[in-house]
Each structure stands twice: as C-alpha cells, then as structure tokens.
Amino acid sequence: MKGSAAELEMLKLRSTATELLLKEDWNKYINLYSRFISRCHFPQTSPNDDDDDSTKLRQTLCSALSNRAEGYSKLRDLSAALIDCDHALKLNPFHLKALVCKGKVLLDLHCYSQAFECFHRAKALASTDSAISQLLKRSQKLDSQSKTGFIDLSDWVLNEFNGTCPELAEFVGNVEIRRSEACGGRGLFATRNIEAGTPLVITKAVVLGRGIMPKAAGGETARLVMWKDFVDKILDAVKKCNKTRALLYTLSTGDVEGSDLTVPKIELFKPECAADTKRFELDVERILKVLDVNCLTEESVSAKVMGKKKGCCGVGLWFLPSFVNHSCCPNARRLHVGDSMVLYASRDVKEGEEITFAYFDVLWPLHERREMAKRWGFLCSCKRCSFEEEKGLELGELNGMDGVEDKVSKWGLNGKEKGYLRASFWMGYCNEWEKLKRRRVERRITEEIAVAGSIFDAVGGDERVLRTLLKKMKNGSGFGHGVETEEMEKLMRMARGVYGRVMKRRAMKAFFELELSSTSS
Numbered sequence: 446m447k448g449s450a451a452e453l454e455m456l457k458l459r460s461t462a463t464e465l466l467l468k469e470d471w472n473k474y475i476n477l478y479s480r481f482i483s484r485c486h487f488p489q490t491s492p493n494d495d496d497d498d499s500t501k502l503r504q505t506l507c508s509a510l511s512n513r514a515e516g517y518s519k520l521r522d523l524s525a526a527l528i529d530c531d532h533a534l535k536l537n538p539f540h541l542k543a544l545v546c547k548g549k550v551l552l553d554l555h556c557y558s559q560a561f562e563c564f565h566r567a568k569a570l571a572s573t574d575s576a577i578s579q580l581l582k583r584s585q586k587l588d589s590q591s592k593t594g595f596i597d598l599s600d601w602v603l604n605e606f607n608g609t610c611p612e613l614a615e616f617v618g619n620v621e622i623r624r625s626e627a628c629g630g631r632g633l634f635a636t637r638n639i640e641a642g643t644p645l646v647i648t649k650a651v652v653l654g655r656g657i658m659p660k661a662a663g664g665e666t667a668r669l670v671m672w673k674d675f676v677d678k679i680l681d682a683v684k685k686c687n688k689t690r691a692l693l694y695t696l697s698t699g700d701v702e703g704s705d706l707t708v709p710k711i712e713l714f715k716p717e718c719a720a721d722t723k724r725f726e727l728d729v730e731r732i733l734k735v736l737d738v739n740c741l742t743e744e745s746v747s748a749k750v751m752g753k754k755k756g757c758c759g760v761g762l763w764f765l766p767s768f769v770n771h772s773c774c775p776n777a778r779r780l781h782v783g784d785s786m787v788l789y790a791s792r793d794v795k796e797g798e799e800i801t802f803a804y805f806d807v808l809w810p811l812h813e814r815r816e817m818a819k820r821w822g823f824l825c826s827c828k829r830c831s832f833e834e835e836k837g838l839e840l841g842e843l844n845g846m847d848g849v850e851d852k853v854s855k856w857g858l859n860g861k862e863k864g865y866l867r868a869s870f871w872m873g874y875c876n877e878w879e880k881l882k883r884r885r886v887e888r889r890i891t892e893e894i895a896v897a898g899s900i901f902d903a904v905g906g907d908e909r910v911l912r913t914l915l916k917k918m919k920n921g922s923g924f925g926h927g928v929e930t931e932e933m934e935k936l937m938r939m940a941r942g943v944y945g946r947v948m949k950r951r952a953m954k955a956f957f958e959l960e961l962s963s964t965s966s
C-alpha cells in the first residue's frame with residue numbers, strides 16, 4: 446500500500462477502532478490494526494526517507510503500531526507492546542504516541558530510568574501536556590525510590606489508609622541468592638550489615654488473588670474459586686511475558702533439592718533488568734508445582750497488611766521473596782502495601798547472614814513448631830530448634846511464666862537463649878498477665894518490656910508482642926500522653942522491627958492508636 450492510500454485506510458478504520466476502544470474489546474482492536482499493518486508491507490524505509498509518500502506511510506504505520514501497542518499493553522502482553530513501540534520508534538524516533546506508550550510499558554516492566562528517558566523525550570515534543578509531565582514526575586520518583594528503597598507511608602497512615610494506596614517501586618537492597626547450608630537449596634543472604642527495619646526487597650506480586658472469605662459455610666468453595674482465578678491469572682501472565690516466564694522458572698518446584706538447584710543471579714530480579722527475549726516452553730505442570738511451593742498468603746503471622754479490608758484474604762506470588770527460607774528465629778518480616786511486598790529486617794542482620802522469615806507461628810514450643818513445619822514438608826534445624834532439642838525440654842514442664850523463668854535462672858540462660866525460651870512459652874506469659882489483670886494485681890511495666898525485649902532480640906519483632914506492650918503502656922502513663930519515656934524509645938525500636946522503617950514517628954504513634962482501637966472493637 447502506498448502512503449496516501451494507507452493514510453486514507455487509517456482514517457476509515459478510526460470509527461471502528463474508537464468503538465472497540467470504548468468497549469475495551471482489546472483483542473478485536475489488536476486484530477483490526479494487525480490486518481491493517483500486514484497489508485502495509487513494511488518498506489525498507491529509514492527515518493531519512495523524506496519523500497512525501499514515504500513520510501505519510503511512515504507516519505501512518507507509526508500510528509497503527511502505537512495503537513496496537515496500546516492494545517497489547519491493556520492485555521498485559523508487555524513483550525508484544527514493547528516490540529511494536531520499538532518498531533514505530535525505528536520508523537520515527539520522534540513519534541509522540543509511541544514514546545509515551547513505550548514509557549508506560551517500561552514503567553510496567555519496572556524499567557524506571559528508561560521510562561523516564563521516553564517521557565523526557567516526549568516532554569520535549571509536547572511541553573504543555575500535563576499528562577506527560579505527571580508521567581515524567583512519576584517515573585523520576587519511582588527511579589529514585591528503586592535506587593534507595595526509601596519509602597514513607599506517613600501520609601497514607603495519618604489519613605487512616607483512605608485515598609489511593611501509595612505506589613512502591615521495585616527495590617533490591619543488600620541481598621543476594623546463595624546456596625543455603627542450613628536448609629539445602631537456595632536462600633537469600635545479606636551482603637552488608639543491616640539495621641532492623643531496613644527494607645531488603647520491595648516487589649510487586651506477579652499476581653495477587655484477593656477475596657472475602659466467609660467464615661461459615663461456603664468458605665471452602667470461595668477459597669477454591671479464588672485459587673482457580675489466581676492460577677488462571679498466573680498462566681495468563683506467564684504466557685504473555687517472557688520475563689515473567691523466565692523468572693518463574695528460577696523458582697523451586699520442590700522436585701529437585703539441594704545442590705542440584707541452580708542459583709540465579711540477583712541482577713535478574715532488579716528493576717531495569719532487560720526483558721528476556723528467549724521464548725520458554727509453557728509447562729503448566731511445572732508452573733503449578735512452583736505455585737504450590739512458593740505462594741504466600743498475606744495473612745501469615747510474619748506479615749502485616751496495611752489498610753486491609755475486613756475479612757479480605759489474599760494469596761500471591763512474589764519472585765525474590767520466594768527464595769527466603771523459614772526460621773523459628775527469623776530476622777525478616779513482610780509488609781503488604783497494595784500488591785507490593787516490603788521485605789524488611791525485623792532485627793539487626795550481619796553481613797553474610799541468611800535472611801529468613803517465619804512461614805508459620807513461631808511463638809510456640811518446639812513440638813508444636815515441628816508439626817507445623819511437617820505440614821510444609823520440611824524439618825527445621827534453625828539455631829532455636831537445635832537449642833531446644835539439645836535442652837530436651839519436657840512437654841508440660843514449663844507451663845506458665847514462673848516455670849520458664851525458673852529454668853532461665855537455673856540454666857543460667859542469657860541473651861538469645863533466654864529469648865528463645867520465652868518465645869516458646871509466650872502464650873503462658875500472656876495467660877499469666879491476663880490472670881494478674883483480672884485479679885487486679887499490679888505488675889510493673891518492666892515485666893512485659895523485659896520479656897518483649899528478649900523475644901525481639903532472639904526471634905525478631907512480632908505484632909502480638911508489640912501489642913501487649915502497647916496495651917500496657919496505654920493503660921499506664923507512657924503512651925499517648927506526650928511523655929517521651931525510655932520505654933517509648935524501646936517501643937519505637939520494636940515497632941520498626943515489626944512494621945519496618947516505613948513511616949515517620951508521628952505517623953507511627955497514630956498507627957499505634959489505630960491498632961489498639963482495632964483490637965478493642
């Protein structure tokens with residue numbers, strides 16, 4: 446087709462295309478442009494061919510390619526969208542729509558600085574376009590966040606989670622994947638000393654399935670429907686994006702163990718990592734096994750979901766956190782903000798230490814934890830399990846706070862070992878404090894602070910432990926009265942271990958109030 450004929454044909458397409466666009470029928474929209482593009486017979490044009498007809502043909506093709514790219518990106522077929530944008534920009538490097546569309550696709554692929562480049566070039570072509578200015582600002586913000594991992598959720602928290610959930614950039618901090626001696630297979634390791642609360646990884650779910658789960662009848666069916674929908678979405682995402690497929694195939698299927706598993710380079714998971722152009726075979730059986738081993742629920746005890754709707758459950762797959770093994774004395778926790786997971790240190794971590802979080806509730810004695818690990822298909826041999834096994838604690842022997850404290854002093858336990866024991870019998874401590882409260886017997890706050898402090902040092906931050914302290918302080922004089930006590934400092938330090946370093950002090954105090962009101966209601 447000649448340039449002028451193509452231009453005329455494009456004009457005729459316009460009303461059908463607009464209709465399909467309004468109906469959001471992206472498949473038909475793409476087909477419409479595909480038919481048109483295939484009839485155009487790409488000439489060997491270069492941007493320098495400047496006779497009138499070549500220019501017309503180039504412009505028309507660029508528009509058709511950009512429109513099709515937009516359709517692909519609506520269907521989340523980002524690889525196809527990127528190919529079309531690149532094709533259009535090869536024909537005309539200054540095509541505004543192709544530049545903007547490519548920038549948006551790159552944002553979705555977490556290539557923030559490349560997206561910024563596109564919007565920067567687009568801005569030079571349309572300096573007054575406010576939508577482009579906003580995209581430019583957004584890509585700049587995400588680019589800087591992805592380099593520092595610095596996030597501040599203060600405004601959102603102070604606004605009691607109303608308004609849009611903050612957008613978080615992908616971030617990979619001082620971590621790498623290595624072989625794990627402790628667990629076999631691979632694990633995530635710190636490459637530097639890391640302070641409690643510091644984000645280690647921030648990453649968006651490949652797919653996150655959410656639903657309201659009725660507690661009574663119908664709960665199981667609702668769960669199955671949610672799971673099926675989730676699996677369909679994963680398969681769709683994997684079909685459409687090479688990068689997604691390549692990353693998914695790095696995850697464990699549970700079939701191969703230990704040294705047979707390849708250790709992928711951390712660079713693969715970093716933002717700006719180029720999309721893999723290799724086409725992998727789609728192996729549904731393998732994908733289902735990967736989901737079985739690596740999916741996480743938002744509800745786990747070592748996770749906090751910010752701004753959560755009541756009764757809402759979520760299951761998701763997050764790539765890099767899938768390399769994190771379990772420990773009963775973990776050093777990391779998860780915070781869920783929208784579809785993104787913030788994995789952060791829940792206590793200070795030393796360079797070379799393995800990053801772990803709890804797959805199940807670790808505030809239980811050894812035999813209970815063994816049962817829970819069995820359901821996950823492994824035997825935990827973390828430091829805490831080894832210590833408790835070595836001590837051969839007799840079941841039932843340590844019921845209650847006094848029994849545990851007796852052992853602590855009899856065995857001369859200090860530091861982490863004391864914390865391990867207190868964590869294992871946390872429920873006993875809670876019952877004791879509750880009894881004392883009912884009998885209105887006064888106990889000094891240091892009781893809770895001491896226990897919470899040693900649990901925090903040994904097994905990391907835990908929401909329930911922090912909440913016990915909060916309640917105690919709320920009833921006492923330290924919290925909510927503007928008094929900056931030493932206890933308040935400890936509380937803030939623990940809170941950073943429980944929720945991560947993601948908000949300012951004032952917002953954290955408001956958050957404490959929200960947490961307390963949600964428990965009392």
Ligand SMILES: C[S@@+](CC[C@H](N)C(=O)[O-])C[C@H]1O[C@@H](n2cnc3c(N)ncnc32)[C@H](O)[C@@H]1O
Nearest residue numbers: 628630631697739767768769770771823824825
């Ligand atoms: C989400 S994957 C963790 C990463 C995995 N190690 C890998 O190489 O891909 C979960 C699997 O890791 C193993 N695993 C995790 N924590 C473990 C632990 N504490 N002890 C032994 N195996 C563990 C189990 O096989 C579990 O099914």
